Amino acid sequence: MTEVSNLAVSCVGLKKHYSDVRAVDGLDLSIGLGECFGLLGPNGAGKTTTIEILEGLTPRDAGDVTILSRTWEHDERELRERIGISLQETQLSDKLTVIETLTLFRSFYRRGHEPDELLRDLSLDEKRNARVGKLSGGQKQRLAVACALIGNPDILFLDEPTTGLDPQSRLQLWDVVARFRAGGGTVLLTTHYMDEAERLCDRIAIVDHGHLIALGTPKELIAKLDAPFIIEFTSEPHLDENEIRAVTGCRGCTRRGDAWQLRVDSLAVAVPQLMGAIDARGAKLVTLSTHAATLEDLFVSMTGRELRDA
Amino acid sequence: MPEPRPPIVELTLARMREFTREPEAIFWVFVFPLLLALSLGFAFREKPPDKIPIGIVAGPHANERLAALRASPVLLPRIVSEEEGKLALRRGKISLLVTGDATPVYRFDPTRPDARAGRIEADDALQTAAGRKSIFKSTEQHVSERGSRYIDFLVPGLLGMNLMGTGIWGVAFSVVNARMRKLLKRLVATPMRKRDYLLAHIFSRIGFLIIETVALVTFGWLVFDVSVNGSLVTFSILCITGGIAFTGIGILIASRARTIEAVSGMANLIMMPMWICSGVFFSYERFPEPVKPFIRLLPLTALNDALRLVMNDAAPLASISTQLAVLAAWAVLTFLIGLKIFRWQ
Numbered sequence A: 001m002t003e004v005s006n007l008a009v010s011c012v013g014l015k016k017h018y019s020d021v022r023a024v025d026g027l028d029l030s031i032g033l034g035e036c037f038g039l040l041g042p043n044g045a046g047k048t049t050t051i052e053i054l055e056g057l058t059p060r061d062a063g064d065v066t067i068l069s070r071t072w073e074h075d076e077r078e079l080r081e082r083i084g085i086s087l088q089e090t091q092l093s094d095k096l097t098v099i100e101t102l103t104l105f106r107s108f109y110r111r112g113h114e115p116d117e118l119l120r121d122l123s124l125d126e127k128r129n130a131r132v133g134k135l136s137g138g139q140k141q142r143l144a145v146a147c148a149l150i151g152n153p154d155i156l157f158l159d160e161p162t163t164g165l166d167p168q169s170r171l172q173l174w175d176v177v178a179r180f181r182a183g184g185g186t187v188l189l190t191t192h193y194m195d196e197a198e199r200l201c202d203r204i205a206i207v208d209h210g211h212l213i214a215l216g217t218p219k220e221l222i223a224k225l226d227a228p229f230i231i232e233f234t235s236e237p238h239l240d241e242n243e244i245r246a247v248t249g250c251r252g253c254t255r256r257g258d259a260w261q262l263r264v265d266s267l268a269v270a271v272p273q274l275m276g277a278i279d280a281r282g283a284k285l286v287t288l289s290t291h292a293a294t295l296e297d298l299f300v301s302m303t304g305r306e307l308r309d310a
Numbered sequence B: 001m002p003e004p005r006p007p008i009v010e011l012t013l014a015r016m017r018e019f020t021r022e023p024e025a026i027f028w029v030f031v032f033p034l035l036l037a038l039s040l041g042f043a044f045r046e047k048p049p050d051k052i053p054i055g056i057v058a059g060p061h062a063n064e065r066l067a068a069l070r071a072s073p074v075l076l077p078r079i080v081s082e083e084e085g086k087l088a089l090r091r092g093k094i095s096l097l098v099t100g101d102a103t104p105v106y107r108f109d110p111t112r113p114d115a116r117a118g119r120i121e122a123d124d125a126l127q128t129a130a131g132r133k134s135i136f137k138s139t140e141q142h143v144s145e146r147g148s149r150y151i152d153f154l155v156p157g158l159l160g161m162n163l164m165g166t167g168i169w170g171v172a173f174s175v176v177n178a179r180m181r182k183l184l185k186r187l188v189a190t191p192m193r194k195r196d197y198l199l200a201h202i203f204s205r206i207g208f209l210i211i212e213t214v215a216l217v218t219f220g221w222l223v224f225d226v227s228v229n230g231s232l233v234t235f236s237i238l239c240i241t242g243g244i245a246f247t248g249i250g251i252l253i254a255s256r257a258r259t260i261e262a263v264s265g266m267a268n269l270i271m272m273p274m275w276i277c278s279g280v281f282f283s284y285e286r287f288p289e290p291v292k293p294f295i296r297l298l299p300l301t302a303l304n305d306a307l308r309l310v311m312n313d314a315a316p317l318a319s320i321s322t323q324l325a326v327l328a329a330w331a332v333l334t335f336l337i338g339l340k341i342f343r344w345q
């Protein structure tokens, strides 16, 4: 095939099961060159399985995968030269130093970055001669991304690059991704964090139980939510569901522990009505908060579940 | 920008750095074998052979027999009652019991070599005391040549055992550790060639093997006066071939194991028969004839036999070619099979 495509990654009808678990259940994705694409979903949604199939590391049961107009079956070596990968749970060798690790990875690629330059770009130059075992979580994660970038790849695959990092380390990593994109690179990342997806990604796929449940730009997805505002409150005693649904413009409500969450068209209309309902019941308002709907709320409204277990 | 070094060089360097930064590994590979050689060497150091203990049953002839047997430098006779003597014989406290009236009767267990020697020696002494004349006067020459002492047998055996242990453990642990950390998976996500990764283990092993061997051989030479009588080139070729064979076995053991426990179990299972059969501490000559050909196919047997030939008998390369062929076959087969069935994730 000499068909020139401007797709960096595409897969059709991707399936993978482990004994009785359908980890990926018929997924279609296409990611354009230069795009930053986010795969979002709760624990066990199938994000890692999907990304590792796309990376040519996990065999699939069914479906087609094309990376840079090539397939793993025919062009593995060439593809390995052109993609950079950070796995969800790799621990690099503790006994090697940062620069030794990066130099080792550099030697695998025909062309690529100068290790010291990359360390400067990722603000790891101070840790150049430190053992990997002595790095902080954020520094290890940046080193993992450095190893992904060392071969100057066309596509960067990052599986939960910021999970467990403090806010500053997350910001630093976001910066790295932004710079890679500025150089024309394509990114596919997975995350639990909606703010990360909204901030970094051009388009987002929300997956659950191996299915695609929503796809679009962050704006499009939020617009899909039938109500743009969220009210969260607790009262003593609790209100019943039918009392809450009676509020004008209420598009739905979910119970989260002690709190009720309701999605509404307009705060100005709904908040006074809700207060009225609480008064009428003779109950006391304990907490109240409101915010504009986010991807997180979209996920909750579509699945009735939280994105993160915690 | 300096040209990056080839991956095989970087991988080998990385492996060597990881190893030298692991203090426990240094102990087990370099210090432990020296301590072992030292303690065994002293336990089995040369000393004059023990005299053979002999009982003489009390009776009319007991005293003259005692005097006659005392004349022999290799016998340790004493007078005992009949009961006492039989019990001592059964318990192995004496090797021979002399009874009988006018003509002596020897009671002994003929399967015990010192009992047979005692019988001949005692009979000789008694006959001489009774007036037998020697037909001619023979003389003795005692030998204790380098190359024939126990320590000369032991040092090559320890060297072989050490090369086996470090080859198998060194590789198997590091590979399984990398697999558990998902580091192998990360490496195959790069354009690295899989065989380079495994070859790097072999190359780094050869580096350490040289240090290890030099340390043990120097030690044996300084402390026990055991030296390499054969050519150093032959000796080096042999050690390296042996080291590679065991590295190959290490790769094969580690090729699919997912845990350290699995790999230690398997390594022990493979090494145990060789500790016993391959002639590390004692010769395998005592094993039944039909199993010997199989024992000789074990890599440690081949290595130990050839090491002894080269170190003690100064054997040339050609005369250890069988053993080298056995080792090379192990090296090639285990490496290829290991690479083929290797689990990278």
Ligand SMILES: Nc1ncnc2c1ncn2[C@@H]1O[C@H](COP(=O)(O)OP(=O)(O)OP(=O)(O)O)[C@@H](O)[C@H]1O
Binding pocket: A018, A019, A021, A022, A023, A041, A042, A043, A044, A045, A046, A047, A048, A049, A050, A088
């Ligand atoms: N090697 C495996 N063997 C058996 N089941 C597996 C294996 N890998 C994944 N699974 C199962 O497949 C499903 C999807 O797992 P996956 O790791 O892809 O989820 P994820 O979206 O990456 O989750 P997380 O956010 O926790 O990383 C889970 O139910 C998981 O238990």
Ligand SMILES: [Mg+2]
Binding pocket: A047, A048, A049, A088, A159, A160
């Ligand atoms: Mg995952």
